[in-house]
Each structure stands twice: as C-alpha cells, then as structure tokens.
Amino acid sequence: MxxxxxxxxxxxxxxxxxxxxxxxxxxxxxxAILNGVAVPGAKxxxxxxxxxxLDVSRTTTLLAYEQLIAEGYLTAxxxxxxxxxxxxxxxxxxxxxxxxxxxxKHPPLSRRxxxxxxxxxxxxRVGIAPRPFRLGTPxxxxxxxxxxxxxxxxxxxxxxxxxxxxxxxxxxxxxxxAIADYVQAARGTHCGADQVIIVSGSKPGLDLICRLLLDPxxxxxxxxxxxxxxxxxxxxxxxEIFPVRVDGEGLDVQAGMRGAxxxxxxxxxxxxxxxLGIPMSLPRRLExxxxxxxxxxxxxxxxxxxxxxxxxxxxxxLHGLDTDGRxxxxxxxxxxxxxxxxxxxxxxxxxxxxKLLAARRGIDHHPPxxxxxxxxxxxxxGHFDRHLRRMRAVYRERLExxxxxxxxxxxxxxxxxxxxxxLHAVADLVGVDAVSVAREAAARxxxxxxxxxxxxxxxxxxxxxxxxxxxxxxDTLTSGMERLAAAIxxxxxxxxxxxxxxLISGR
Numbered sequence: 001m002x003x004x005x006x007x008x009x010x011x012x013x014x015x016x017x018x019x020x021x022x023x024x025x026x027x028x029x030x031x032a033i034l035n036g037v038a039v040p041g042a043k044x045x046x047x048x049x050x051x052x053x054l055d056v057s058r059t060t061t062l063l064a065y066e067q068l069i070a071e072g073y074l075t076a077x078x079x080x081x082x083x084x085x086x087x088x089x090x091x092x093x094x095x096x097x098x099x100x101x102x103x104x105k106h107p108p109l110s111r112r113x114x115x116x117x118x119x120x121x122x123x124x125r126v127g128i129a130p131r132p133f134r135l136g137t138p139x140x141x142x143x144x145x146x147x148x149x150x151x152x153x154x155x156x157x158x159x160x161x162x163x164x165x166x167x168x169x170x171x172x173x174x175x176x177x178a179i180a181d182y183v184q185a186a187r188g189t190h191c192g193a194d195q196v197i198i199v200s201g202s203k204p205g206l207d208l209i210c211r212l213l214l215d216p217x218x219x220x221x222x223x224x225x226x227x228x229x230x231x232x233x234x235x236x237x238x239x240e241i242f243p244v245r246v247d248g249e250g251l252d253v254q255a256g257m258r259g260a261x262x263x264x265x266x267x268x269x270x271x272x273x274x275x276l277g278i279p280m281s282l283p284r285r286l287e288x289x290x291x292x293x294x295x296x297x298x299x300x301x302x303x304x305x306x307x308x309x310x311x312x313x314x315x316x317x318l319h320g321l322d323t324d325g326r327x328x329x330x331x332x333x334x335x336x337x338x339x340x341x342x343x344x345x346x347x348x349x350x351x352x353x354x355k356l357l358a359a360r361r362g363i364d365h366h367p368p369x370x371x372x373x374x375x376x377x378x379x380x381x382g383h384f385d386r387h388l389r390r391m392r393a394v395y396r397e398r399l400e401x402x403x404x405x406x407x408x409x410x411x412x413x414x415x416x417x418x419x420x421x422x423l424h425a426v427a428d429l430v431g432v433d434a435v436s437v438a439r440e441a442a443a444r445x446x447x448x449x450x451x452x453x454x455x456x457x458x459x460x461x462x463x464x465x466x467x468x469x470x471x472x473x474x475d476t477l478t479s480g481m482e483r484l485a486a487a488i489x490x491x492x493x494x495x496x497x498x499x500x501x502x503l504i505s506g507r
Contacts, residue, residue, distance in 0.1 A: 018108040025064040040086045119232045130471040132480025137471040171198025175376040189320030197346045200367045202332040203229040210237035221266035225454035227274045250280030265298040271306035272422040292326040305422035312420045325349040401474030405481035423470035432492035440487035
C-alpha cells in the first residue's frame, strides 16, 4: 500500500484577531478544502505537528481537527492519520463560501463574547444516550418515572387559573419551604423559606448572583482547576478571574490572598471540588470564612454532589458555618434527580433577597410552576429521601465496578485516585497523553474528559482523565473500561511498544 505524504497547511494566525486561535485554524483548513488546496483523500499533518508549526497548544489544533471531523470535512483513520473526506458535507457550504462578500456584514463579537465562546463544555458528549464514563448524568435508568408521572398528572388535573398565571419571582412557596427543611436537616445550616430562591439550575443561579454582585473588573477567586459553568458566569459579569490552586484540603486561601487579597468574591465547591473531587477540610473552610469577613467579600458556595459520600462523614457546609452573612449557597436537582428538570435554588442573606428579586424582574422570571409543584410534592411526600438512600447504594456499587475494571484492564497505566464523594473519579495516566486518549475514546463511543480541560491557566501538568460512573450499570462500566484500554493502546502505540499486551491481559 502506498504511503500518504502529509499535506502542509498554509495557515496564517493573527494573535490579535477577535477570533480564537482554534477558530482561525478551523477556518484555514476548511477554506483549503473548499478551494481545492487540500484535495479529497489528502493526508493532513498530525495535530501535534501542526501545533509545533503554528506555535500553539496541541489542544487548540486537536479541537479544530475534531470539529472538522464532526462536520464531515475530515476523517480519522486509526493508526494512519487524518485525511480530507472524499465526500464533503454538501455543496451548499461550498457555494456559500463562493458567494461570501469581501466585507463581513456582521460586526465582531464583544471581547466578553469571545471569552464566553472559548469556555469549554463541562463534559464531552458522544450521541444522545448515556455512554460509559459520561460526566454530569445520574442513574436515569433507575429514576422512578411512574411515580413522577403520577404526581405530575395529579397536579395537571387540579391546576387552577391562578396556577397557570405568572407566579412569584422567588419561586413556589411550598417548594421553598421543602428545600429549607431539607438543607437544614441534611447540610447543617439554618435558613427560612423566604431566603430560598428557585432558579433554573445551578448555572442560571450563578449567573444571576454574579450579575447582581460584580462590576466589570472586580477581582474574583476561582478554583484551579474549576467548573467551566462558573467561569462562564464570571466572564459574563465582566469579572477579573484569579485562578487559585486547589491542594489536598481544597482551595488554597493563602495562595488566593497572594494573588488578590481584596477580591470581591470567591467561588468554591467545598463538598466535592469539581473536578478533583476533594472535599474542603474544616480548617480550610474556617480560614476561607475569616478571609471573607476581613476582606468584606462574598463566598459563592456551589454544594456540588454533596449527597453522595463513600466512607467519609459530611463536613458542615460553609453556609452553616458562616456567622457573618458572607456565604450564598447554590444547589440543584440535576444530579440527585435528572438534569432536564432544570430546577435549582439559591439561599441568600435576608437583606439581599429583595434586591436580587428586583434585579431578576429585569432579566428573568421563575422556572415553570408546574415542575416546581411536582418537585415540592416529591420532597414533601418523602420520595426524595428514599430515592437518595437507594442511589447511594447504587453509586457505591458502580464505583466498585469502575475500580475493579480499571485494575483488570488498565492496571499500571490508568491509576484511579481515591473517591470520597461525588459521581466521578479522576484517573492518572502513565506514559500516554490524556488528550489523545480522550480522542481515541470518543471514536469508540465512550466519553472521557482530560483533566487539563478544566484549567484556565497555561500550567496543565495534570495528565489525567475524569470518568463518570453514575449513569452506567456495572456491566456497562466493565465493557467500557475494556474499550478505554483499547483507546489507550491506540494513543500510545506510536511511542510505547509492549504496553498493549499488558493492557488487554485482563480479558
């Protein structure tokens, strides 16, 4: 078989352009294909070679290639490289390029818009149905749909004209009361129903708080690595983000003070740090509260995945330890129930509630009242507590299956860190690049995220994967780990001979 010679792509990057480097690389390759410079079947440089040539991060070129593959302009052949597709997506795209005017009709995005567009997704999706290791999705196969349907039908049949009209900006009173009772019993804090505000999930809640409390240019602490959804909310508010490293006890308060002692706000996930999974220690929580009081700063506590723990006792939430009214608590039902419910809540100081609701009137309204009513019935009827108890046992079993499968198929190459809380694990890779493994995994219809995707700065030493285990059965996790071993084999084949046999020996 004749060897393909890689086609060099003449791409010119403009560092000061309003388009990101990834967008410029994507546009350059696509233009070369449509103009016939890169002909069908032509082999392209590897993403690594192109990154070296353009002096950019390999992740930048890899993401551009992946977008072109997803749109049908390129195809990836395992062990051979990346090639121009023989059949382009359609003729309309090519015709559109020919008809494109010299001067773009649209004004460029704002600098804030460009920054928002560059925020990575929290998780990679391959198709619609849950795949092995999907992040952010609970055990949807075990949700009590018949019970939820029964509660929903009952509410629909008894709906009044008043309930069909606009409701309170703060949310349904019965749901606010049920949530207040729950967090006081489960999280060791104190609040009244009037302090609870219902929002459409945690990210809209973060966005609402950031708009209310931050002016453009305000310094803000953000965990490094951290949750992209929070980063997006901070960027949208115009904040100046100071990434603060996370160590074995959580966010490093001393490092934050060295970077921006008088920050306006600190965003933290203390119960289960995203993505590292580390719970913040009690001494570190108290240190953070002391800093906030001295700096007159806010703390935005995203109580992510706090309901699921494995052999560890719950530490009181920051809101429950706060005696100065500095903590705003954010919670949602996406992981405890199901993501499409799109219901979450804020717990705010009493003196902030009226101002927040007044601000909300100008930009938002309440989530659907019917969904709020059904959720209130689900909690008040005791179904929520029973569902959580069942899921804790299920997720422990799935975590054990993940751990056993990793040892069986990927021993010595994929090393799982201890999982104390939450619904995902962090796994260090030995001798193979995590970004390459993630790409090979996607080709095998499994979903893993490189840990480096959650860093805002340039320092991305962590060569690890983030693996969800909640959405898949133990058998699916086991078969998925076997495919992940094959993905690791493919990613390292070029420079690590002899490892393949070690990875698949557990079959």
